[in-house]
Amino acid sequence: MRRDRMTLGLIFMLPLVQLLLFGYAIQTEVKHIPTVVFDQSLSVESRDLLDAFGASGYFDMTYAASSYTEVNQMIDSGAAKVGIIFPPDFARVIQRGESGQVQVIVDASDNMVANQAMAVANSIGLLQSQKVLLQSKQFKGPPYDIRVRPWYNPDGITAFYMVPAILGIIVTMTMVIMTSMGIVRERERGTLEQLIVTPIKSYELMIGKIVPYIALGYLQITVALLVGVLIFHVPIRGSLLELYLLTLFFITASLGLGILISNIAKSQMQAFQMSFFVMLPSILLSGFMFPREAMPKVIYYLSTIIPLTYYLDIIRGIVLKGIGFPYLVGQVVSLLVFSVVLLTLSILKFKKKIA
Amino acid sequence: MEYAVTTDRLTRVFGNFTAVDQLTLQIKPGEIYGFLGPNGSGKTTAIRMLCGILEPTSGTATVLGYDLSGETEQIKRRIGYMSQKFSLYDDLTAAENLGFYAGLYNIPRRERKSRVQEMLDMAGLTGREDELVAHLSGGWKQRLALGCAIISRPAIVFLDEPTSGVSPTSRRRFFNIISRLASEGTTVMVTTHFMDEAEYCNKIAFISSGRLMAVDTPDNLKQNVLAGCLVELDLPNAMDQLENIEQLPYVKECSVHGLLLHVLLEDESNLGLLEEYTGVPAKPITPSLEDVFIALANKN
Numbered sequence: 001m002r003r004d005r006m007t008l009g010l011i012f013m014l015p016l017v018q019l020l021l022f023g024y025a026i027q028t029e030v031k032h033i034p035t036v037v038f039d040q041s042l043s044v045e046s047r048d049l050l051d052a053f054g055a056s057g058y059f060d061m062t063y064a065a066s067s068y069t070e071v072n073q074m075i076d077s078g079a080a081k082v083g084i085i086f087p088p089d090f091a092r093v094i095q096r097g098e099s100g101q102v103q104v105i106v107d108a109s110d111n112m113v114a115n116q117a118m119a120v121a122n123s124i125g126l127l128q129s130q131k132v133l134l135q136s137k138q139f140k141g142p143p144y145d146i147r148v149r150p151w152y153n154p155d156g157i158t159a160f161y162m163v164p165a166i167l168g169i170i171v172t173m174t175m176v177i178m179t180s181m182g183i184v185r186e187r188e189r190g191t192l193e194q195l196i197v198t199p200i201k202s203y204e205l206m207i208g209k210i211v212p213y214i215a216l217g218y219l220q221i222t223v224a225l226l227v228g229v230l231i232f233h234v235p236i237r238g239s240l241l242e243l244y245l246l247t248l249f250f251i252t253a254s255l256g257l258g259i260l261i262s263n264i265a266k267s268q269m270q271a272f273q274m275s276f277f278v279m280l281p282s283i284l285l286s287g288f289m290f291p292r293e294a295m296p297k298v299i300y301y302l303s304t305i306i307p308l309t310y311y312l313d314i315i316r317g318i319v320l321k322g323i324g325f326p327y328l329v330g331q332v333v334s335l336l337v338f339s340v341v342l343l344t345l346s347i348l349k350f351k352k353k354i355a
Numbered sequence: 356m357e358y359a360v361t362t363d364r365l366t367r368v369f370g371n372f373t374a375v376d377q378l379t380l381q382i383k384p385g386e387i388y389g390f391l392g393p394n395g396s397g398k399t400t401a402i403r404m405l406c407g408i409l410e411p412t413s414g415t416a417t418v419l420g421y422d423l424s425g426e427t428e429q430i431k432r433r434i435g436y437m438s439q440k441f442s443l444y445d446d447l448t449a450a451e452n453l454g455f456y457a458g459l460y461n462i463p464r465r466e467r468k469s470r471v472q473e474m475l476d477m478a479g480l481t482g483r484e485d486e487l488v489a490h491l492s493g494g495w496k497q498r499l500a501l502g503c504a505i506i507s508r509p510a511i512v513f514l515d516e517p518t519s520g521v522s523p524t525s526r527r528r529f530f531n532i533i534s535r536l537a538s539e540g541t542t543v544m545v546t547t548h549f550m551d552e553a554e555y556c557n558k559i560a561f562i563s564s565g566r567l568m569a570v571d572t573p574d575n576l577k578q579n580v581l582a583g584c585l586v587e588l589d590l591p592n593a594m595d596q597l598e599n600i601e602q603l604p605y606v607k608e609c610s611v612h613g614l615l616l617h618v619l620l621e622d623e624s625n626l627g628l629l630e631e632y633t634g635v636p637a638k639p640i641t642p643s644l645e646d647v648f649i650a651l652a653n654k655n
């Protein structure tokens with residue numbers, strides 16, 4: 001063990017890096033939630049309320065929409081997590097002394113963000129209403145009537161947003177650990193040496209190693225989805241075919257990572273440790289447990305180099321939101337880039353030579 | 356093709372350690388070429404280079420007429436290699452392992468079955484073809500690994516310590532197969548630590564610390580390597596005497612062979628002196644390959 005520098009290094013690095021990372025990353029309070037506003041009233045009253053939303057620090061008025069469809073698109077694509085909609089007669093209703101309705105749409109496919117956004121929106125409504133009531137006696141009810149509508153997972157069922165995410169984690173973990181350990185095992189046992197003296201081409205060898213794992217990944221996903229649907233009644237709102245197609249890039253990216261690790265690891269033990277070292281940030285930073293919106297900038301950027309981050313968008317998007325490829329182009333391209341870079345690197349590094 | 360393998364000052368350096376040092380040798384087609392040397396002398400390293408899976412640091416080599424720099428893929432198609440730990444897939448059956456390698460060497464599909472059967476016959480595995488390799492014992496595994504290495508009917512096979520860890524009967528059986536292969540025209544390069552196996556070879560190359568010390572037929576090596584006179588001593592306390600005898604000015608080497616001592620004298624004329632010193636008769640003998648091995652290893 002004293003001689004195994006890599007293991008020793010990992011033992012020290014693991015708590016150091018991971019704790020530092022997560023000490024900073026784990027913020028359950030989500031601020032600056034990207035918000036889209038569709039203000040049909042364009043009045044002093046609507047602006048007052050919006051200012052209150054903005055001033056709370058929880059909502060960033062990132063987009064202004066000019067139609068319901070636009071709001072839908074923003075939230076479907078994940079660009080905005082919250083939509084605030086003022087009806088055209090908002091100001092007139094309030095001036096008459098009645099309650100003006102405001103719709104607050106919340107993307108509930110991400111539970112933690114949704115819960116917080118809903119609570120904050122409600123309390124802003126109450127607070128602002130009280131302020132107005134103190135100045136004017138003409139109201140019968142609260143002037144601002146905030147109607148929060150959680151989308152995609154209206155009942156906030158934990159399993160609905162957890163099952164797809166856990167599926168992603170299981171797949172990436174299995175792929176990374178199995179490939180890295182599998183290849184290192186072949187090297188340790190000498191079968192790899194026996195393989196590379198045959199006329200098989202580098203890329204053929206790679207394909208031979210990768211294809212079985214891809215099949216395995218799909219098998220896992222199928223089992224996990226079946227459990228999700230049959231036992232937890234997770235609705236699959238989007239196209240299953242699309243989900244399967246887009247999953248390919250996630251599997252290949254994970255395999256690429258596994259092969260890369262196998263190039264560095266000297267023993268199966270090390271391969272396992274490294275896989276673990278790489279997987280932990282995936283679990284904690286990808287938005288699986290903690291909302292990425294709440295992370296400090298540096299860590300947020302770190303989370304953009306984790307394949308799982310993109311896959312969570314894809315699988316939650318297709319399963320819960322029922323959206324399709326057009327909304328997920330960015331994520332798919334990112335995974336594709338990961339796959340191409342990682343696999344090319346490993347094929348180049350794997351030159352049918354030893355040492 | 357005059358030679359199956361030629362190397363010219365082939366060298367491999369790891370860091371600042373030279374594992375193979377300016378190795379120059381020729382192997383004729385159809386020869387059984389023995390590659391002998393102490394542990395760590397660079398045998399495996401040299402063979403790996405010849406198989407095209409390890410880049411030489413300097414020097415050149417041709418295998419079956421193909422240049423090692425740039426034509427490794429042509430070489431790989433025509434050679435067989437059995438690595439030091441015969442590495443089969445434990446979770447496949449004997450026949451599946453053979454089938455797998457038949458596929459890797461692009462043996463036409465319709466021919467595969469007969470080829471696999473041929474190898475099973477050769478290895479004496481007929482009837483056990485569906486057993487998992489994990490359940491086979493050493494000798495069977497070894498012959499199966501050879502089958503995987505020669506299923507493509509290579510013109511040359513490199514066997515790296517193919518008989519380590521198997522019983523004498525299995526070793527004998529294995530070398531019978533090798534002799535048959537060679538008589539059919541296959542060139543065989545084999546490393547071994549067993550002197551009886553070395554006797555099977557047409558040529559023996561001896562390397563030590565990466566350097567080629569001697570190449571010749573086993574008989575010639577026995578005759579020529581030891582300059583001096585080798586005698587056998589039957590001393591009651593051979594072990595205690597070993598150091599004293601080594602100190603004698605006219606003794607070049609002294610080693611234990613069972614209960615006997617082998618002493619290499621500068622010259623036949625020293626015979627009397629030694630008998631006088633030890634008090635037992637010194638019997639001149641023809642050196643064995645083992646004597647040659649030890650003498651060459653100590654030279655370095």
Ligand SMILES: Nc1ncnc2c1ncn2[C@@H]1O[C@H](COP(=O)(O)OP(=O)(O)OP(=O)(O)O)[C@@H](O)[C@H]1O
Pocket residue numbers: 355369374392393394395396397398399400401439
């Ligand atoms: N990849 C490598 N990196 C560094 N050193 C190496 C490497 N491969 C071999 N060596 C060193 O080169 C030397 C020769 O090794 P090699 O395996 O060729 O010896 P060998 O003659 O086959 O020995 P043995 O009879 O024990 O099999 C050894 O000292 C070994 O430690």
Ligand SMILES: [Mg+2]
Pocket residue numbers: 398399400439515516
């Ligand atoms: Mg060796």
